[in-house]
Amino acid sequence: MAKTTAIIYHEDYLKHRQAAGHPERKERLAETINLFRDNGVFKSADLLTPKPAKEEDLLRVHTKEHVDCIKNLSLAGGGMLTLDTMVNPDTYEIAKLSAGGVILAGECVMQNKYKNSYALIRPPGHHAKRNSAGGFCYFNNVSVMIKYLKEKYNLNKILIFDFDAHAANGVMDIFYRDMSVLNISVHQDPHTFYPGTGFIKQTGEVAGKGYTVNIPVFECTSDADYVYIIKNFIFPLAKSFKPELIVVSVGTDSHKDDYMSGLCLTKAGYGVITNLMKELAEKYCGGKIVLELEGGYNLSALAQSNLEIVNSLTGVSQVEVSGKPKAETVALVNELKEIFSRYHRI
Numbered sequence: 001m002a003k004t005t006a007i008i009y010h011e012d013y014l015k016h017r018q019a020a021g022h023p024e025r026k027e028r029l030a031e032t033i034n035l036f037r038d039n040g041v042f043k044s045a046d047l048l049t050p051k052p053a054k055e056e057d058l059l060r061v062h063t064k065e066h067v068d069c070i071k072n073l074s075l076a077g078g079g080m081l082t083l084d085t086m087v088n089p090d091t092y093e094i095a096k097l098s099a100g101g102v103i104l105a106g107e108c109v110m111q112n113k114y115k116n117s118y119a120l121i122r123p124p125g126h127h128a129k130r131n132s133a134g135g136f137c138y139f140n141n142v143s144v145m146i147k148y149l150k151e152k153y154n155l156n157k158i159l160i161f162d163f164d165a166h167a168a169n170g171v172m173d174i175f176y177r178d179m180s181v182l183n184i185s186v187h188q189d190p191h192t193f194y195p196g197t198g199f200i201k202q203t204g205e206v207a208g209k210g211y212t213v214n215i216p217v218f219e220c221t222s223d224a225d226y227v228y229i230i231k232n233f234i235f236p237l238a239k240s241f242k243p244e245l246i247v248v249s250v251g252t253d254s255h256k257d258d259y260m261s262g263l264c265l266t267k268a269g270y271g272v273i274t275n276l277m278k279e280l281a282e283k284y285c286g287g288k289i290v291l292e293l294e295g296g297y298n299l300s301a302l303a304q305s306n307l308e309i310v311n312s313l314t315g316v317s318q319v320e321v322s323g324k325p326k327a328e329t330v331a332l333v334n335e336l337k338e339i340f341s342r343y344h345r346i
C-alpha cells in the first residue's frame with residue numbers, strides 16, 4: 001500500500017554547528033532519526049532526501065543583502081552574527097539545504113505524492129526576518145516554502161500553526177501585511193521571554209490586519225489548554241478562513257521537560273495537536289498538511305515528541321489527553337475571540 005507520510009531529512013544537517021555547548025546541536029536530529037529507526041517508523045513513512053533551496057527561492061523572502069551576508073560570512077570562514085547565532089564555513093549551504101527540505105515537504109504534498117509530510121531539518125528558521133538572522137535561524141524556511149508554493153501552485157490561503165515555545169517573529173515580519181497567510185503562533189508570553197515580541201495586540205497591518213494571530217500563553221500551559229485553544233478558537237478561525245494548505249511549525253521546547261521554556265506539553269500532547277491539525281486539513285484542504293521542525297532542546301523530549309507526531313501523521317497511534325483548561329486559558333480564548341471577530345466570522 002502506498003505510504004501517506006513523507007519524512008524529509010539529510011545527513012548533512014548534522015554538519016551545521018554553533019559555538020561549543022550551544023543547545024541547537026546536531027544530536028537533536030540524530031537522536032530523533034535513531035528513535036524512528038528503533039521504532040520501525042520507516043515501515044509506515046518514506047524517508048526523502050532534499051536538495052538545497054536555490055538563491056532565487058531565498059530571495060522571494062529575504063533581501064539580497066541578507067542572503068549575501070550569510071553567504072559571504074560562510075565563505076570567509078564564519079563568525080558571530082548575533083550573540084546566540086554563529087556562522088561557520090558550512091552554514092550557508094546547510095541553511096539552504098534546510099529551506100530546501102521544507103520546500104520538498106511542501107512539494108510532495110502539493111503534488112499529491114503524500115497526504116502529509118514532516119521536514120526534520122536544522123538550522124531552524126522562524127526567527128529569521130527579511131533582513132536579519134537570529135535565535136539560531138538564518139533563512140526563514142517555512143516562509144521560503146510558502147512563497148515558493150504560492151508562486152508555483154497559485155495558492156491564496158495558507159494557515160500556519162506554530163507552537164514552538166517562542167513567538168515566530170520572523171514569520172510575522174514576513175507576512176505582517178499579507179492576508180493570504182493566516183499566521184498563528186502560540187508561544188510563552190513574550191513580556192518576559194525571547195523574542196520579546198508576539199503580543200496579542202499585534203494582529204497585522206493594512207491588508208494583513210487580522211491575519212497575524214499571536215497567542216501568548218502562561219507558564220505551565222498544558223495539553224488540555226492547547227486542546228481548548230485549538231478547538232474553541234483555531235477551529236472556528238479556520239472555518240472562516242478556509243485554508244488550501246495547513247503548515248505546522250513544531251517546536252518541542254514547549255514540552256514540560258525542555259528547560260528552555262516554562263510550558264508543559266507532554267509527548268502525548270504533541271500527538272493530539274498533530275491529530276487536531278490533521279482533522280482541520282481533512283475538513284478544508286483534502287488532508288494536505290506539511291510539518292516542519294523549529295526548536296526543541298531536551299534530546300529525549302524532542303525525539304519522543306517527534307515520534308508521537310509521526311505516529312499521528314501515519315495513523316499508527318491515536319493518543320488522547322485528559323484534564324481541563326485553566327481559567328486563564330478560557331479568559332485568553334474569550335479575549336482572542338473578541339479581537340478577531342472584527343476580522344473573521346468566529
Ligand SMILES: [Zn+2]
Binds near residue numbers: 164165251296
Ligand atoms: Zn523555540
